[in-house]
Amino acid sequence: MTRTPPFDEERLAQFLRALPPAPEAWVEAARELPLARTELDEIVARAEADAAFRAALVADLEAALAREGYEPSERTLDELRERLASE
């Protein structure tokens, strides 16, 4: 009895086609998660230690961060809003 090769060219082609690249911007954002997490923790720690900074964040998050030189992603901003609201 002849065994079918486990990976003939047609199947290999099918499998290679099945995994197209994800959009580069999505991949880049995911790669930068550790840096974003570090930045997030740093901002929250500052807000806990500095009432004026916290008040500025609550009043206008994006403007307060821009004044301090932060350029957080949308996702980081969302998480920051959640953490500020929960504290």
Added chain:
Amino acid sequence: MSLVSLPDAQLVARCRAGDQAAWAELVNRFSRYVYAIAVHAFRLSEHDAEDVFQECFARVYQNLDRLRDDQALRPWIGQLTRRLCIDRLRLASREQVTDEELEPPGVEDSLSTLDEALTVHEALAVLPENCQEILDRFFARDESYRDIGDALGLPSGTIASRISRCLSKLRSELEGRNP
């Protein structure tokens, strides 16, 4: 050993130790898999798929310490993505339905194909770079012989034979893994 050829378990260990390059490799290794599950198996819109994609990697990053078996990274990411896709579909559904009712028909077959495709992709990652490039451009990126030739500085008339040779190398690599 380069990060690309590092087994999943060792990659996880490096990520836990705070190695950012290892994390980037983990994202590279699984980004197509997560994307394909969301877009092809679950047929989510680009917007929903992007949310699932980012949420998936955020949870992986947060919960790496809780992964009990480091070799189970791939099934863990697969299950997590599937769960997030179902949650996304549930948000859009007005009726109370089971997970199975929310999943598109044929999702099990699609996931099984994607799992095999990831195995093939892992084998591709250890081939010579020119083979990775040519096979990826032709099959996954759907580029023409002419575009591939232009990008790689090769005569377009030689692309078909190069693809064939690289597929043979890929098959040998896979058969070497599963004799």
